[in-house]
Amino acid sequence: MGVRVTTGRTLLAAVLGFGVALSAQAAEYPDIGPLPQLKINKAKAELGKRLFFDKRLSGDAAVACATCHVPEKGYASKEALSPGYPGNGHFRNASSLINVAHRKVWNWDGRIGTNLNDMTREMLTEDYTMNMDMRIMQERVKQDPVYVRMFKDAGYGEPSNGSVRKAIPEYLKTLTSANAPFDTGKMSASAKRGMKLFKGKGGCIQCHNGPMMTDQKAHNTGVPENFDVFMDPMNHQAFIAFTMFQGIPNYMNLKRDPGYYNVTLLDEDMGKFLTPSLRELKYSAPYMHNGMIKTLAGVVDFYNQGGGKDSRKSGLLKPLKLSGKEKKDLVAFLEALSGDPLTSNKHVWKQPYPSEYEAIANWTKVPN
Amino acid sequence: MHMKKVTLSLVAAAVVTVFTGCDATATKQAHAATPEKMAVAKMAMQPSAPPPLTPLGKAPIPPDNKLTPAKVELGKLLFFDPRVGGDASTGCSTCHEPEQGWAWAEDFSRGYPGTVHWRNSQSIINSAYFPRQFWAGSASSNEKQAKSAAKGGVAGNGEDDIMEARLALIPEYRKRFKEVFGTEWPIIDDVWHAISAFERTMNTTGKYEVPLDKYLKGDKSALSKQQVRGMKLFNGKAGCINCHNGELTTDSDFHNIGVPPNKRWEEDGLAQITFRFEQYAKGQTEEGYRAAKSDWGFYYRSKNKWDKGKFRTAPLRYIAYTAPYMHNGVFYTLEEVIDFYNRGGFDEEGRTTLFTKTKSALIKPLGLNDQEKEDLVAFLEAFSGPEITMEKPEQPPYAPLFTLAELKAAQEAK
Numbered sequence: 138m139g140v141r142v143t144t145g146r147t148l149l150a151a152v153l154g155f156g157v158a159l160s161a162q163a164a165e166y167p168d169i170g171p172l173p174q175l176k177i178n179k180a181k182a183e184l185g186k187r188l189f190f191d192k193r194l195s196g197d198a199a200v201a202c203a204t205c206h207v208p209e210k211g212y213a214s215k216e217a218l219s220p221g222y223p224g225n226g227h228f229r230n231a232s233s234l235i236n237v238a239h240r241k242v243w244n245w246d247g248r249i250g251t252n253l254n255d256m257t258r259e260m261l262t263e264d265y266t267m268n269m270d271m272r273i274m275q276e277r278v279k280q281d282p283v284y285v286r287m288f289k290d291a292g293y294g295e296p297s298n299g300s301v302r303k304a305i306p307e308y309l310k311t312l313t314s315a316n317a318p319f320d321t322g323k324m325s326a327s328a329k330r331g332m333k334l335f336k337g338k339g340g341c342i343q344c345h346n347g348p349m350m351t352d353q354k355a356h357n358t359g360v361p362e363n364f365d366v367f368m369d370p371m372n373h374q375a376f377i378a379f380t381m382f383q384g385i386p387n388y389m390n391l392k393r394d395p396g397y398y399n400v401t402l403l404d405e406d407m408g409k410f411l412t413p414s415l416r417e418l419k420y421s422a423p424y425m426h427n428g429m430i431k432t433l434a435g436v437v438d439f440y441n442q443g444g445g446k447d448s449r450k451s452g453l454l455k456p457l458k459l460s461g462k463e464k465k466d467l468v469a470f471l472e473a474l475s476g477d478p479l480t481s482n483k484h485v486w487k488q489p490y491p492s493e494y495e496a497i498a499n500w501t502k503v504p505n
Numbered sequence: 506m507h508m509k510k511v512t513l514s515l516v517a518a519a520v521v522t523v524f525t526g527c528d529a530t531a532t533k534q535a536h537a538a539t540p541e542k543m544a545v546a547k548m549a550m551q552p553s554a555p556p557p558l559t560p561l562g563k564a565p566i567p568p569d570n571k572l573t574p575a576k577v578e579l580g581k582l583l584f585f586d587p588r589v590g591g592d593a594s595t596g597c598s599t600c601h602e603p604e605q606g607w608a609w610a611e612d613f614s615r616g617y618p619g620t621v622h623w624r625n626s627q628s629i630i631n632s633a634y635f636p637r638q639f640w641a642g643s644a645s646s647n648e649k650q651a652k653s654a655a656k657g658g659v660a661g662n663g664e665d666d667i668m669e670a671r672l673a674l675i676p677e678y679r680k681r682f683k684e685v686f687g688t689e690w691p692i693i694d695d696v697w698h699a700i701s702a703f704e705r706t707m708n709t710t711g712k713y714e715v716p717l718d719k720y721l722k723g724d725k726s727a728l729s730k731q732q733v734r735g736m737k738l739f740n741g742k743a744g745c746i747n748c749h750n751g752e753l754t755t756d757s758d759f760h761n762i763g764v765p766p767n768k769r770w771e772e773d774g775l776a777q778i779t780f781r782f783e784q785y786a787k788g789q790t791e792e793g794y795r796a797a798k799s800d801w802g803f804y805y806r807s808k809n810k811w812d813k814g815k816f817r818t819a820p821l822r823y824i825a826y827t828a829p830y831m832h833n834g835v836f837y838t839l840e841e842v843i844d845f846y847n848r849g850g851f852d853e854e855g856r857t858t859l860f861t862k863t864k865s866a867l868i869k870p871l872g873l874n875d876q877e878k879e880d881l882v883a884f885l886e887a888f889s890g891p892e893i894t895m896e897k898p899e900q901p902p903y904a905p906l907f908t909l910a911e912l913k914a915a916q917e918a919k
Contacts, residue, residue, distance in 0.1 A: 196662050197592045198619030224593030225667060264667040268591050270658035272785045273620065276778040359919075364912050370674040370903035377670035389673060389690055392907060392915035408919065447919045494774025501771060504795040505781050 166346035169335075171320050172239060173348065175310045180291040185308025187287065188301060190486040193277050194261060196268035199223050202260065202305070205231040208480045211420030212237075212312060217363060217428025218372055222268050226372035228379065228394065230428035233421040235479065236414055238310040242353045245426040246399045247411045248383070253306035261301075265375035271298045280494045311484060314416050317476035324473045331470025334463055339440070341467075343453050344412045350474065355397035355409035358454060359445025362393050363427035394427065408447055419475035433468045555750040557740070560718040561822065562752060564633035564705050570648065570698050572705060579681045580703025583696055585897050588671045589655055591662035594618055597651065597700060600626045600660065603895050606826030607707065612767055612834030613776065620659040623779045623800065625834035630823045630893060633705035634753050640816045640832040641803050642759065647701035655697075658786065659779050665693045672696070677901030707893065709822045715890040717822075728887055735884025738877055743846065745881075747867050748818040754888065759803040759815035760865045763850025763857040766799035767833040799859045800833060814860030825889035839882050847871045847878065 188194060192201045205219040205227075206212040212234035214220070214227075221227035229245050243249045243256045261269045278284045278296040285296060293300035318324045324332070335341045344352050366372045380388035383399050397409035410426045424430045430439055439445065441464060444454035459467065479485075497503065566572055583589055587596040600614045600622070601607045607628045609615055614626035624640050632638060632647055644650035655661035655668070672678045672691035682691040685699065709715050719727035728736065739745045748756050769776045784794040787805040803815040816832040824830070829837045835852065836842050844853065849870040851857045858864055873881065 193619070196619065196658075197594070197617060199592070222592060224588070224591065225671075264591065264664035268662065268664070270662065270782075273658050273778070273782045276781045276785070279781070280774050280778050362912065362916055364909065367907050367912055368905050368909065370905060373906060374667060374670040374674055377673060378664070378666040381666045381670065389906075392912055393919065446916075449919075494778060496772050496774045497777055500777060501798050505784065505797065 166342050166352075169319075169342070169346060169350050170348050172236060172314060175238060175313065177310050178291070178307055180287070181293075181304050181307040182311050183308075184284075184287040184291045184293075185304035185306070186311070186484070186486045187284070188278075188305050189308055191490055193281075193490070194267065194269060194274055194301075195222065196270065196273075197223060200267060202267075203485075205266075206234050208485050209420070209478070210422075211235050211417040211475075212479070213421035214428075217423050218365060221265050221372075221375050225265050225375045225378070226369060227265065228366045228372050228376035229426050230423065232413060233417050234309060235312045235417040236314055236349055237312065238306065239313075239349050240351075240353060240414075242411060245410045246396050247353075247355050248400050253309055254302045257302045257305045263379075265378050271301075274298065274301065277494070280497070281491065282495065283491075312479055314474075314476045315479070317416065318473040319470075320476070325469060327466045327469040328473040329470075330463075331466035331468070331473075334459070334467050335470055338463070339457060339459065339467055340453065340455075341440070345415050350415035351412040353411060355400075355406065355411050356451045356453070357396075357408045357447055357449050358410075358440075359408075359447035359450040360410070360425045360427065360429055360439075361445055363429050366394065366427065367392060396426070405449060408449060415471060415474050417475045418471055420478065433471050434464065437464045437467050437471075555746050555748075555756070558717070558721060558746070558750060558754060559752045560721040561631070561634070561708070561710060561715075563710070564631075564708050566633075566705060567646065570701060572702050573685065575681070576685045576699050576702040577706050578703075579678075579685050580699035580701065582678075582681075582898050582901065583700050584703050586900055588675075588900070589661065589663060589668055589696060591617060591664070591667075593671070595661050597629075597654065597661075598897065600654075601629050603893070603897070606630070606823065606828075607893070608827045610828065612769065612829050614660070616659045616779070617662040620662075621773070621775045621779055622659050623776065623783050624832050625829060627819070628823055628827045629704050629707055631708050631753075631820060633708060635755070635820065636757050637817055641806055642757075642817050643806055647704050648697040651697040651700045651704075658782065668696070669693045671903075674903050674906055675901050676904050709890055709893075713890050713893050715822050716887040717884075720887070729883065731880050731883045732887045733884075734877075735880035735882070735887075738873070738881050739884055742877070743871050743873060743881055744867060745846075749821055754821040755818040757817065759812065759817055760867070761802070761814040761816075761858055761860055761863045762846075762868050763864050764814075764816075764831045764833065764835060764845075765852050765856035766859060767835055770798070801860075802832070811863055813863050814858045815863060821885065821888045823889050823893075825886055826892055839885050840878070843873070843878050843881050843885075847873045 189202045192198050192204075194201060200220075200222060205214050205221070207215055214231035217230055219227035219229065219231040232245065237243070238253060241250065243253070249256050249259060258271075261267045261274065262271060275296065275298045278288075278301065288294065288296040288300060291300075291304065293304070314320065318328065335345075344354070344356055346352055366376055376394075377388060380391060380395070385391065385395055385399060386402075393408065395407055397411070398404070398407040400406070418424070418433060422431060422433075424433070424436050430436050437459070440454070441457045441459045443456040444450055584597045587594050587599060589596050590599070595617055600609050600616075602609060607630050609626035612625060614622035614624065616622040627640070632650070636645065638644040638647065638650040639653070644653055655663045656665075669691060672682070678691050682688055682695060686692070686695045688695065709718070716727040716732075739749075748758070748760055750756055767776075770780050780797075781794070784797050789797060789805075793801070799814070801813045803812040804810070806812075819830070824839070829835070830839070830842050836845060845851065846868070847870065850864060850868040
């Protein structure tokens, strides 16, 4: 997958970063800027929207995609750790889904590098997320006349697992930043100063570059473990199920999130996580793969001290010696990367779902 | 199974009966000169006769899963633990409820939350004895049955990894699995072993012995006169013995007896979902998926058209507690069952199986009068003894695997 191939370049960048120290030049990195436009099929996206908010897409019909990806939270989880499927907890913070269609690699550990279709399947079927037998899902969808019509109108024909996996990604394309001051050019003076720090003294651009402000690569920044993953057996069971299924050695004794190590099984990748996008941060607190930092000021402080403690921490991280004013400017810039909330009918399915499944009339006479 | 094969296996069974029967059952019976025993012995001697009913012996214990008290106790805890399932709300006992005959007292089993099952939940009582489990015989042991049920989408919907992870975080289970299986962590396969060990102790033997078995062992007072009359009908005019025979009261074979489809599929959206899911999950062809309007039974396993609508002959012990009856639970009383057979495999509205071509030739109108029907029901009641009840054990609690000090030390060592 993509990330694995580019590991060499990441290391090279680390060496470069070491040599050039803090004089990192913006020109070395893909510039931050507006997001490219995506072509969206309205009927398919509308169908995907109804599916995204529908609890019937989980095994026991108790959780929807939106249970962990909450619109008011920038489609990220409310708490440090996602709630997960009933009967267990989770071990990571659900990432914001705004602009997710612009990514090339998904999950904090980068284990999916194909497309959102696969990512959708992963989230629907994993036992600690939605635990959905997709064959049951297909039949549930086929039992709802509203879906039958919407699938037809979207050009998918009869509802199927395959088209669910296409429609949800089509909807996710609509979750795109809108009217962020950074994009509209209406940034405050403080935010403008922050942008300079971002590209220069702060060194943020070394990893947070391109229109999404992420290199989509894995780095170890030394974020401390969230002990709730292990101290709460509900979260720990999800963690064990995940590491067991992924084939991580010694998973029962593991006391840290292995991160990108899951993809390569190389020791050097232990504790690396994918660089998150910086867009819509205003809504998506708490931060980091395990929600360990509550505020943007906290994140800036974390990097100002050179990140956390880890023997494999990225060489790109050094104490930044930012002044109080500089830190505020940086936070102002980060806030300027957030646009309008995507919480209206345009993005959220607000109509009720049927409380029970209507029986198909004349069942013995019509083909299944 | 092919009709030819059925005939062959019946002949084979009869031959076995003759050989083993000669030195045990038949010779003993020849000494006792009661007319019933003479009749039974005569039937047993005929190559085409089904094996007679015999008392339930000891439950067979497979050599790779010996019973120990500690294993049985662990199995009991697991049987009642809803964490052995998808969302920690459904365990074995959810659909095999002690108060409901260790089964579920609705036509379809209740199913995983958000679903309903499509077949009737069968009692676990005496399950140790059956070489084939589930209505289409898809599991060949308790171990395989437990695993399939815990994992099936409309049953337990559990995945191995999360179930194993949960048990690892319950200190009581870690201790017990180590004692019983010698492993550092609970292993999911051993879960099925322990549950099966528990189930193999849940039999109608000892203090739960059924009146019929007492009678067959020589206690003439165990059956009333009416029940003895019913037994004669069972073995004779009503023909029940053709399939409900031998020690297990079942030939463990598959027959289409004409049970009509459950009407819930015409009226209940949730049931319709499961119905289609099962066609999909059981490997139907596209054509079959579109056309199916009833349970194709053993066909899903053999994929032979002559197996459509066939189901495993249900065992009869403990049936007083396990209503409703049949693979889809369409009959709620034993009287309805007898009426159904008396009509030659039709319900009171004249409905029968959709697979008339595979309907067993053994199923014919019986011509039983009201008295005979009552006698037969009375005899069927002799297949059940005292109700088997059990207090549900308390669930052992979760506890963190590591201490905060251990986690902090690991953090420092990063």
